[in-house]
Amino acid sequence: MHYPLIFFAFIVFALCIPIMVPTLQFLLFLSGTLLFMQTLAEAATCSDCFIHSRAAYYPNSYENGTDTGRCGYGSFGATLNGGDVSAVSDLYRDGVGCGACYQVRCTDSHYCTDKGVTIVVTDHGSSHNTDFILSRRAFGRMAQTTDAAASLIALGVVDVEYKRVSCSYPNKNITIKIDENSDHPSYMGFVVWYQQGRRDITAVHLCETQNFACKVLDRSYGAVWTTTSPPSGPLSLRMLFSEEDGDETWVVPVNNIPNDWKAGQTYDTGVQVNS
Incomplete structure (x- = not known):
């Protein structure tokens, strides 16, 4: 095969594009620009993207969180947000992450809802390479039904995805x-x-x-x-x-x-x- 000849023909064709089909060249440029802008827009909203992780729950009989969480909330922290609270590992950030809210949803469609549960960070800890140790109540609220919640509890540790969301305390001031x-x-x-x-x-x-x-x-x-x-x-x-x-x-x-x-x-x- 005559590779030099093929290469020469390709160069000639490329050089002729601006003369033969300027409209096609412009359309290709416009399409590439739009694709680049879309990529930038997606990157800009990355804070709204879900991140894959794992979650466990507090190994006790209480539905709510713990009274001795590392955020310093005490007994208030066990019932904050209706008891939908969690300990976190890296998200603790030396205490800066205390009080932050996250939407956490398990990924098994057989048991889990698309909405999941919104939790408040009240403690620091990890278990089985997890980012979250949810209160038992919050862990069960990721499920579709009461029976599905029992199945999640039996599993103990599940795959989840999460993202940070705004906390909401209606009619409350700081x-x-x-x-x-x-x-x-x-x-x-x-x-x-x-x-x-x-x-x-x-x-x-x-x-x-x-x-x-x-x-x-x-x-x-x-x-x-x-x-x-x-x-x-x-x-x-x-x-x-x-x-x-x-x-x-x-x-x-x-x-x-x-x-x-x-x-x-x-x-x-x-x-x-x-x-």
Whole structure:
């Protein structure tokens, strides 16, 4: 076979395309451009894509979560979101992931629904290479029927897919609960409840309302923020909310923390986030 001749003929044909069929060349260019733009659009919405993983459930008889989760929610965390809660492994992110919501659905169409269940992260842990250890209630709610739920429970560990979604707490503002170990006025710790949306709290400042002097709080663990020698007088918060794309927004609560704050008390901030 005469390869040089074939190669020469191909070059001549390629060079003649702009002269012979300019419309065809333009259509091919336009088609490629549209395909490239579609690929970029799909990449931009990757945060809405499901990720494959595995899930187990808490090996106890309780329907809800645990009272001792690593996010610091205590007994509140066991019943948050109606008890549809979960421990996570890598998604814990050194506590930043506490309070995040995920849609989790098992992949066996014989047992599972397309909707799955929406859970709130309240703990840290893994089992059998899983990303999620769901409450027993949440694990069963991935199933189509009561019988299917029993079958899932019997399996113990199932393949799932998940994505992050917005948390929703109708008629609730962001609330803080002063940690039981707090000691007025020398030590303060608190945990954040009812954070809507899908952003992370990555920094918290505690400020005096009179002179606006602020102190940066430490993330002690999970969703617990602490400081020694907190500012005196009525106090206000500054919370930094960060998005997955890097955008950051400071949120300032409407309500202040009273001067005589007490361990174990809850305080409504008067604000909520919705994105």
